[in-house]
Amino acid sequence: MHPENYHFTKEHEWINLEGDKGTVGITDYAQKQLGDIVFVELPSEGDTVQKGKPFGVVESVKSVSDLYAPLTGRVARVNTRLTDEPELVNQDPYGEGWLIVVEVTDPAEAEGLMSLAEYESLTGKS
Amino acid sequence: MSSLKTEAPQRTALYSVHERLGARFFDFAGWEMPIEYSGILDEHRAVREAAGLFDVSHMGIIRVAGPQAEELVQRAVTNDVSALPPGRALYSPVCRPDGGTLDDVIIYRMTPSRFLLVVNASNRRKDFNWFGRMSDGFPETRVDLVSGRAILALQGPRAEDVLEAASGASLGGLPFFSVIEGFQVVGVPCIVARAGYTGEDGFEIICEDRAVIKLWETILNAGRTFGIAPCGLGARDTLRLEAALPLYGHELSEEINPYEAGLGRFVKLEKGDFIGREALQAVKERGGPDRVRVGLMAEGRVIPRQGYEVFLGDDGVGVVTSGGFSPFLNKGIALALVSRSVSSLGQRLNLNVRGRAVECEVVKLPFYRSPHKGA
The missing domain is CATH 2.40.30.110 (Aminomethyltransferase beta-barrel domains)
Structure with a gap:
């Protein structure tokens, strides 16, 4: 799977919008920078996340980072597999390593996010 | 144009080898060192279960040699080297007069009148100046910062098997914290010490910079059947933390004395005078830190x-x-x-x-x- 149709933030999250539902994760570039991820702290179903605001924390062996919501909405699903298998984020950041699904309040807001090409020029990937 | 020069990071003689192995680099005390290759957890596991090979050439080596070498070292460190025979090593803090810790070092006694001190990368210049100033009081004893040397750490339960396979020689008799000179690995003369910083058995190996690529590759090849992995400083840190080994700049600093750092057993107040003794004695007399x-x-x-x-x-x-x-x-x-x-x-x-x-x-x-x- 390749995330050509995903939207990206400059904080290295992606969102894959299907209607008003958006699956959120971190980018391949981000997981490589973090190194081995050992704990992921996520919100609960029903919680609200706000565009640009932290919604969780990812702890790698090397460092700790906040996770920023790409768009505003209500948390519809949480990837509970990450409790026991946080390494999924390293192994498959655009697939099995997804973090949450958000019911997005205003899908049109996605226009303000980056395309894959824009994101890759930001991270210096050819 | 500003005349300000940004200091370029130093690189070890193995830099190109690390690059080829896909290492990720970071700055450590002014050195561009590998933090990881395959990943910190993988490398950590390799050292606990098999073997890992680290480039630790950023560490400094200070040689103290001459008729009063023992007196100089004895005065500079808190541990007691007077009964340390040639071929043996010990760990010691080095303190300031106020008891704050200047560095922590491994001291190898190579001969009765020659010591090698392996010091932290961040402190090599400071230590050299400190020991150099001390040598003024011992005119026939020389203090040198050894250059052109590389240091490898081969660590893990299979480290002995790996080094024996690489060298074709036996090491079984070498006890922990012992050191030998002139050990040959594919024609490269090495100083080999049974020591480490991971909580596992293992060796620290010193050779000339120009021979280290050959040494590194020989050890990695010989180690393949034992499950060896090249390891970066990321795994070195998780390994030493689990083993509760102190890291200078963290558990130790000029503001932290050895008693506070839990290193009281390496302070020998009864050995005679040394720098920091009075201050450390006072800490002890008031019942501890x-x-x-x-x-x-x-x-x-x-x-x-x-x-x-x-x-x-x-x-x-x-x-x-x-x-x-x-x-x-x-x-x-x-x-x-x-x-x-x-x-x-x-x-x-x-x-x-x-x-x-x-x-x-x-x-x-x-x-x-x-x-x-x-x-």
């Missing part, structure tokens, strides 16, 4: 990091000096410097984790003890 190093285990899915504050209720009682993830315990662990009144085993404390209070407990050190290592 007010703050001490402890091990902490965090509750839940949190990793303590250096600088996190430690609380008992609303009272600040200390600070995390090193924190990280323990693959052995699958928990966040830390070394912290805390008030002695809250340092007993089982004491419950709180960590300020980015504004949130997280519970932790004072636990026995080390966090990990090797089942493979007799020493």
Whole structure:
């Protein structure tokens, strides 16, 4: 799977919008920078996340980072597999390593996010 | 144009080899060093279960040689080298007159009148100046900062098998904290010490820069059947943290004395005069330090990091000096410097984790003890 149709933030999250539902994760570039991820702290179903605001924390062996919501909405699903298998984020950041699904309040807001090409020029990937 | 020069990071003689192995680099004390190759957890596991090979050439080597070498070293360090025979090594803090720790070093006695001190990368220049100034009092004794040398650390339960396979020679008789000179690995003469910084059995190997690529590749090739992995400083840090080994700039500094750092057994007040003795004696006479190093285990899915504050209720009682993830315990662990009144085993404390209070407990050190290592 390749995330050509995903939207990206400059904080290295992606969102894959299907209607008003958006699956959120971190980018391949981000997981490589973090190194081995050992704990992921996520919100609960029903919680609200706000565009640009932290919604969780990812702890790698090397460092700790906040996770920023790409768009505003209500948390519809949480990837509970990450409790026991946080390494999924390293192994498959655009697939099995997804973090949450958000019911997005205003899908049109996605226009303000980056395309894959824009994101890759930001991270210096050819 | 500004005349300000940004200091380019130094590189070891193995830099191109690390690059070829796909290492990720970071700056450590002005050196561009590998932090990881395949990943810190993988490398950590390799050292605990098989073997790992580290480039630690950023560490400094100071040679003290001459008729009064023993007196000079004895005066500079807190441990006692007077009974140290040639071919043996010991660990020691080096203190300032006020008892603060200037560095912590491994001292190899090569001959009765020649010592090698392996010192921290961040302190090599400071240590050299310190020992150099001391040598003024010992006119026939020379202090040199050894250059053009590389240092490898080969660590893990299979380290001996790997080095024997690489060299075709036996090492079984070499006890822990012993050192031999002129050990040959494919024609490369090496100084080999049985020592390390991971909590496992292993060796530190010194050779000339120009021979180290051959040495590194020979060891990696010989180690393949034993499950060896090239390891970066990331795994070195998680390994030493589990083994509760101090890191200068974290558990030790010029503001922290060896008693506070839990290193009192390396301070020999009875050995005679040495720099810092009076101040350290005073600490001992007033019943020990007010703050001490402890091990902490965090509750839940949190990793303590250096600088996190430690609380008992609303009272600040200390600070995390090193924190990280323990693959052995699958928990966040830390070394912290805390008030002695809250340092007993089982004491419950709180960590300020980015504004949130997280519970932790004072636990026995080390966090990990090797089942493979007799020493």
